[in-house]
Amino acid sequence: MKEFIREQILTVRKQSPLVHSITNYVVMNNTANALLAVGASPIMAHAHSEMADMVKIVGALVINIGTLDEYWVKSMELAIGQANTLGKPWILDPVGAGATPYRDEVLKQLLELKPTIIRGNASEIMALARKNAGPTKGVDSTEESAAAVEAARYLQQEFGSVVCVSGAVDIIVGKDTTILLSNGHPLMAKVTGMGCTATALIGAFAAANPTDPFCATVSAMALLGIAGEKAAKLSNGPGSMQVNILDQLYQLTDEAVASLIKLEETHV
């Protein structure tokens, strides 16, 4: 896996895949910069009239519902339809799942389009699974991360997606392998849209490696976690952290990532 991650980091830098994001107003600028920092190329677009053509020219599509509205949801459906037709990977970031009935209704529709990869925090992944598994799903567990793993497994089996639960430990659930990554730093959660950045980077790695979305997700999360750790050492607070992460994503070598990664693999 370590060798694979190294190779993926170099492939993204070499290929510079184009990543189409329909994302939220809060993070547009920062996720575009993060994509550039890892060597990928960002395009943010949501006009209905260009969705089908845009998806034709990109390597992956990122769908983030952070500041959704009715027009954008239609954009998402058009873009996802084209990605599915062309067999291109698309990644769902279910920002705020469970917060409002509208968000949950939209997420239910998007899930039916079978995301290649889903990345959310524990409560978002739990809310997504609850919505689709009936009212009791996840309620029995009192331990949040354990409950999120169960929810992630359910989503993986039901929709065939790779599911990443981010947090202090990032958990990536595939068909028969689960990987735990313990890199990262608490200061990452004090920068808005760090999770959205994670999802955008997964988009870049999935574009560079469309046949193995599981390993692409692990590679992207490892790179971001290690960049966050290194950036935190150089930062005085969230402001400098936001900038320093971009610099670390740009500067980190594949060797450094392989030597600093804290990875645990289990087969289920």
Ligand SMILES: Nc1ncnc2c1ncn2[C@@H]1O[C@H](COP(=O)(O)OP(=O)(O)OP(=O)(O)O)[C@@H](O)[C@H]1O
């Ligand atoms: N306590 C922590 N320790 C280490 N890393 C963390 C911690 N909290 C978050 N991270 C890292 O920050 C990144 C973003 O994950 P997080 O779970 O905070 O996303 P999120 O809640 O969706 O964020 P947002 O909604 O602001 O985009 C991940 O790479 C994760 O590993």
Ligand SMILES: Cc1ncsc1CCO
């Ligand atoms: C703060 C916020 N509100 C909608 S999206 C977003 C960015 C973090 O997900």
Ligand SMILES: [Mg+2]
């Ligand atoms: Mg989020």
